[in-house]
Amino acid sequence: MFLQRSAAAVARRAAVSPVISPVVRRSFVVSAIRRDAKNVEPKASVNQKVKAFEEVRTEEDLIGPGAAPGSVPTDLDQSTGLERLEILGKMQGVDIFDMRPLDASRKGTLDNPIVVKSAGDEQFAGCTGYPADSHIVTWLGMTRERPIERCPECGSVYKMEYIGPQDDGHGHHDHHGYEEPKTFADYVKPQYY
Template structure:
């Protein structure tokens, strides 16, 4: 307590010039450096103009200001923001169509609910039919196991892989050493399989 009071008392007695002395030449050098950095940083482009990853580097905020999301977001987040500014939902975040019409019922083995995914694995949340009839059950579909059924309501989802066809890790997708553990479903007669 005593130390804190002493520090405040000394700070009040110290003239402002003594705290913030720096030569004018140093201020000019800092100003020139800021101008150089502003010209080398990225620029704001529209969604249609994005061609390379360098187009997704923002210019940043001006010195002394708080950056906006558009000024600081990079990569996929920046691409999503640029798309939203033009009314494009690049990740297609709408709820999946799980309607069950008489002519074309979705959510069955014959007509599953399609889940688009660019990765090896995709999660889909099922709330039942009609909507919100049970708590969310998260289903996992993958490239190895593209069809999954909800244990609560019986809805069936299927992965539609939309990612790249080649593997960028230097090996093929089917040549990995991981094997999925066996479950009770692996011992069901083949005629009852839905794979």
């Protein structure tokens, strides 16, 4: 009787113990190997000095060095392009994309509009009214050809200021003869603005 109970207990313990699949067993083996990978000599690109924001001149300067083998890369190690430029700027205290909110302390007029800076040919701005949050967000679209826009809810005037690169003289801005469709605003006399 004693042997029957012992055999049942052993069978229960054997059934409860997890069976380690080859995939799980392999991942533990690989992690043990990766743990020892920190002794490997790093590549030359990892030893690159991180350039300061002022030292960025070309697109090649915006490619990160990558992480050392066996380590987890940080955002600074693996970022490239505009993301890297933004991170380098934030490290120096420069807000590359000017993410400050627009001036909501006053209502924009034609004589003194609220200025919206843009590096592209068009820019969208969200008006919440004056005083702030007096109406739901109304999105206004401004272009280089039509830089002034008025909110239909509160009447606040916004003006796009283009700060991007100057025209290169190749005529790329004409969009191959595309003309923007006319709206009611095209027929309003300028003195009524």
